[in-house]
Amino acid sequence: MKTLIYPYDLQFASIVRHKDLVKDLEIVALVSPRGWSMNGKDGGVADNADKLGIIVSHEFENSLNLCDAVLFSDYVQKLDFESIIFPKIFKSIELKKDIIITNPLSKKNLDLISKKCDENKVRFEYYGPSEVDYEEIPDEVGFIHDINTPVIFVVGMGERTNKFEVQLSLRESIQKIGYKVSQIGTRSYCELLGFHSFPSFMYSKKISETDKIIYFNHFVKDIEIKEQPDLIIIGIPGGIFPINNKFLNNFGILAYEVSQAVTPDSTILSLYYGEYISKYFTSLKESVRYRFGCDVNCFNMSNVAFDWTDAKYENKLSYISIQSKYIDKKIEPYKVYNQKVFNILNKNGNQDMAQYIIDLLADFGQTECV
Amino acid sequence: MNNERPFIHLFYTKGGYYIFDVNTNAIIKVEKKEYNLLEDLLNKNTLLNNDFIYEEYKENAKIISLKEKGYLSSKKTKEIIHPISDILEYYLSSKIKMIILQVTQQCNLRCEYCAYSGSYINRKHKNVRMSFETAKKGIDFLIDNSKDIDEVNVGFYGGEPLLEFELVKKAILYAEEVAEGKKITFSFTTNGTLFTKEVIEFLMKHDVSITISLDGPKEVHDMNRKFAVSGCGTFEKITDNLEFFKNNYPEYFKKILFNAVIDYKSSFSCLSEFFTSYDVLKDSYLITSEVSDEYSLEQRNRNEDYDVQLSYEMFKMYLAKLNRIDNKNVSKLVTSYFDNLRKKMITDRLRKESVNDKGHHGGPCVPGAQRLFMDVDGNLFPCERVSEESDVMRIGHINNGFDYNKIRNLLNIGKITEANCIDCWAFDYCSLCATFADELDELSAKKKLSYCQSVRYSLEDQLKDYCMLNEFGCSFDDSNILRVVEV
Numbered sequence: 001m002k003t004l005i006y007p008y009d010l011q012f013a014s015i016v017r018h019k020d021l022v023k024d025l026e027i028v029a030l031v032s033p034r035g036w037s038m039n040g041k042d043g044g045v046a047d048n049a050d051k052l053g054i055i056v057s058h059e060f061e062n063s064l065n066l067c068d069a070v071l072f073s074d075y076v077q078k079l080d081f082e083s084i085i086f087p088k089i090f091k092s093i094e095l096k097k098d099i100i101i102t103n104p105l106s107k108k109n110l111d112l113i114s115k116k117c118d119e120n121k122v123r124f125e126y127y128g129p130s131e132v133d134y135e136e137i138p139d140e141v142g143f144i145h146d147i148n149t150p151v152i153f154v155v156g157m158g159e160r161t162n163k164f165e166v167q168l169s170l171r172e173s174i175q176k177i178g179y180k181v182s183q184i185g186t187r188s189y190c191e192l193l194g195f196h197s198f199p200s201f202m203y204s205k206k207i208s209e210t211d212k213i214i215y216f217n218h219f220v221k222d223i224e225i226k227e228q229p230d231l232i233i234i235g236i237p238g239g240i241f242p243i244n245n246k247f248l249n250n251f252g253i254l255a256y257e258v259s260q261a262v263t264p265d266s267t268i269l270s271l272y273y274g275e276y277i278s279k280y281f282t283s284l285k286e287s288v289r290y291r292f293g294c295d296v297n298c299f300n301m302s303n304v305a306f307d308w309t310d311a312k313y314e315n316k317l318s319y320i321s322i323q324s325k326y327i328d329k330k331i332e333p334y335k336v337y338n339q340k341v342f343n344i345l346n347k348n349g350n351q352d353m354a355q356y357i358i359d360l361l362a363d364f365g366q367t368e369c370v
Numbered sequence: 371m372n373n374e375r376p377f378i379h380l381f382y383t384k385g386g387y388y389i390f391d392v393n394t395n396a397i398i399k400v401e402k403k404e405y406n407l408l409e410d411l412l413n414k415n416t417l418l419n420n421d422f423i424y425e426e427y428k429e430n431a432k433i434i435s436l437k438e439k440g441y442l443s444s445k446k447t448k449e450i451i452h453p454i455s456d457i458l459e460y461y462l463s464s465k466i467k468m469i470i471l472q473v474t475q476q477c478n479l480r481c482e483y484c485a486y487s488g489s490y491i492n493r494k495h496k497n498v499r500m501s502f503e504t505a506k507k508g509i510d511f512l513i514d515n516s517k518d519i520d521e522v523n524v525g526f527y528g529g530e531p532l533l534e535f536e537l538v539k540k541a542i543l544y545a546e547e548v549a550e551g552k553k554i555t556f557s558f559t560t561n562g563t564l565f566t567k568e569v570i571e572f573l574m575k576h577d578v579s580i581t582i583s584l585d586g587p588k589e590v591h592d593m594n595r596k597f598a599v600s601g602c603g604t605f606e607k608i609t610d611n612l613e614f615f616k617n618n619y620p621e622y623f624k625k626i627l628f629n630a631v632i633d634y635k636s637s638f639s640c641l642s643e644f645f646t647s648y649d650v651l652k653d654s655y656l657i658t659s660e661v662s663d664e665y666s667l668e669q670r671n672r673n674e675d676y677d678v679q680l681s682y683e684m685f686k687m688y689l690a691k692l693n694r695i696d697n698k699n700v701s702k703l704v705t706s707y708f709d710n711l712r713k714k715m716i717t718d719r720l721r722k723e724s725v726n727d728k729g730h731h732g733g734p735c736v737p738g739a740q741r742l743f744m745d746v747d748g749n750l751f752p753c754e755r756v757s758e759e760s761d762v763m764r765i766g767h768i769n770n771g772f773d774y775n776k777i778r779n780l781l782n783i784g785k786i787t788e789a790n791c792i793d794c795w796a797f798d799y800c801s802l803c804a805t806f807a808d809e810l811d812e813l814s815a816k817k818k819l820s821y822c823q824s825v826r827y828s829l830e831d832q833l834k835d836y837c838m839l840n841e842f843g844c845s846f847d848d849s850n851i852l853r854v855v856e857v
Contacts (some may be wrong), residue, residue: 007551033550033551033552033553034513034547034548034549034550034551035513035514035549035550035551035552035554036517036551036552037515037517038516048460058550065388075518078520078521078552079551079552079554084550084551173571193739244720261584275728276454277727305457307465307518310465312718318518319518320455320457320460320461320464320465320518321460321464321517322452322460322520323460326457326460
């Protein structure tokens with residue numbers, strides 16, 4: 001199904017970059033608002049990485065004739081849903097385009113769009129977070145299973161550290177080598193890409209934290225039993241530590257809960273771009289070990305820097321986007337620190353990271369514990 | 371042995387002796403004995419006794435305890451380089467927050483202290499205006515280079531920008547069109563003499579933030595701010611306009627920011643009285659700025675009476691903060707000082723383990739990213755406050771983009787005074803940017819160093835004020851505490 005993505009920005013760039021993973025959709029058009037300054041440029045401009053081969057347009061209505069479906073994606077920039085996106089959804093429905101929405105919707109808007117799609121007989125798929133039906137876990141079943149398949153965690157120092165790119169690249173590369181991968185991704189629409197979304201119950205305010213940990217463990221065990229994978233990749237949303245007293249990254253609570261539910265064999269930590277001294281890497285590894293009980297085996301250096309000055313003065317999270325090619329040059333010196341630091345946005349970096357993880361797991365596999 | 375000297379600054383107040391520990395940003399209260407010991411150790415004139423003092427320093431129990439806690443390190447930055455320097459091109463292609471368009475170089479006023487009056491090394495007022503094509507290019511440049519910014523701002527500047535109201539209108543409508551999907555705001559600095567119903571209603575419709583220059587009561591304001599043609603003062607015209615504005619658009623009027631340029635020749639109490647009691651401005655925001663010394667052709671002397679009155683008002687403000695007098699007795703002209711002090715000493719004074727090996731002193735912003743200024747001809751400058759005559763400050767042209775080498779030099783202005791800066795205890799708190807070194811065709815270390823003393827004095831004053839207020843029990847803590855009520 002020929003699909004147009006709107007409003008396209010870096011949030012969806014990873015998916016377009018790995019579009020072979022999206023089985024049922026053929027991404028044919030990328031449209032973003034004029035003020036996002038991507039008009040006429042290759043879609044790779046969104047995440048400052050290699051070209052994607054699709055030019056971004058700001059002409060939404062004119063682009064509708066290229067597609068059968070419109071995917072209204074989630075986005076990192078601020079955009080008023082009611083005044084800018086809503087009219088475009090309705091216009092698309094009127095023109096009989098199928099509708100896919102990954103952006104979280106209020107119950108009211110979800111009902112409104114569903115009704116409009118029904119009336120116009122167009123297909124509607126919604127991938128936003130869902131409500132959860134929950135039962136408190138009785139004491140007698142409050143236990144966690146051992147997970148016997150090797151598990152990899154993909155975690156980050158915060159938002160926008162290319163975690164999703166790491167997850168998709170690993171999936172693609174490891175599957176290519178011939179392994180069977182089960183995966184839980186950081187987003188709510190990973191089913192579009194053929195794997196499991198991070199479960200909504202982990203965000204629930206009704207479920208106790210202890211129950212979340214148990215449920216997550218059972219969720220992974222269920223996947224292990226049903227899918228019989230060689231490897232399980234778990235992407236953990238958000239950051240693992242507060243950035244400082246102002247930017248709390250939810251205190252890394254999700255990462256803590258997942259790490260209590262499942263013990264990984266390997267962890268990939270994605271960093272903001274920076275020039276780090278050797279001690280930084282060793283301190284991070286120690287902190288992760290003590291806080292989450294797992295070892296960081298390698299790092300991904302993202303092509304996004306945290307803008308400390310702006311964040312301080314503007315009192316909000318602030319980032320600086322950097323060309324991915326520049327990162328290649330900057331990670332070279334880390335070799336002398338004896339740290340594995342990759343640039344996932346570089347094709348070689350992506351393959352090297354996958355191979356490194358496979359070798360590592362193979363090495364662990366030499367020791368068979370039964 | 372010199373390397374072993376702790377990197378600290380010592381100061382005292384009526385109530386205590388203090389160390390400002392540069393490496394950790396900590397302010398530590400100490401006994402007089404340790405203070406004197408440290409003072410001797412730092413004092414270069416006591417070189418002859420250094421061995422003896424150093425032995426005492428090494429053996430003093432309190433000093434040992436401080437060192438064990440990570441204080442009194444002698445570590446200094448090794449190389450001055452701004453952290454953004456390496457990624458400057460990326461920064462400026464994604465983080466431009468604002469462009470200020472100089473829509474005209476003409477003004478209907480001739481203010482004595484104006485940067486374009488002839489008293490400064492800068493251009494003079496001229497009947498030259500910006501074309502709409504140039505304005506459009508400037509707006510496009512802002513949108514194209516602000517990918518990492520949610521909200522951008524287009525500012526209008528002159529001369530008097532309302533002389534080119536039609537151009538301003540077209541520029542605002544164009545910017546709103548091309549910024550679709552990004553929040554765009556507008557701002558405007560005006561002398562307030564040219565407001566009409568049409569102007570106000572347009573600005574209100576587009577929620578333009580207005581800053582109006584008003585220096586004080588008639589005798590103060592008219593002393594400097596005069597009409598170009600008649601030479602008469604502008605006070606009456608402005609106050610008539612303000613009354614019309616407030617009566618007809620009261621909600622929008624509340625958003626106006628007033629800027630008072632303080633001339634030391636005036637009486638502080640007279641200014642203070644005006645801004646506290648003038649009914650039209652009663653609920654308005656007021657900022658004050660001093661007549662600028664940068665690029666000035668004449669040396670301005672401070673007025674002692676003014677300083678005495680200012681100090682007295684500051685004293686009253688402190689008493690109010692200590693709940694000794696009612697806040698209503700405090701002059702509006704000094705209320706911002708406490709907030710600035712709190713921000714500097716509490717919010718911005720982040721504790722750290724030590725200074726970094728590489729870094730840059732405080733002061734410079736990323737030139738072009740915060741307040742990119744474009745003159746009528748499309749020349750780009752870091753902000754509107756620099757001299758348009760300065761070659762070093764001309765950081766590009768709208769047709770050719772930025773000159774990154776020039777920008778990198780401005781950003782790394784500390785490089786020209788590297789040795790001094792590395793040794794300076796006010797490194798993190800420095801407020802000097804390249805403007806303070808601008809000799810139009812080069813950046814001068816000598817000129818920059820001439821400001822260092824006043825930066826350090828000012829910081830020491832703030833450290834003392836902060837500590838003194840603490841000694842008297844002033845709470846700097848944020849009162850915004852969340853509490854769960856148990857029922």
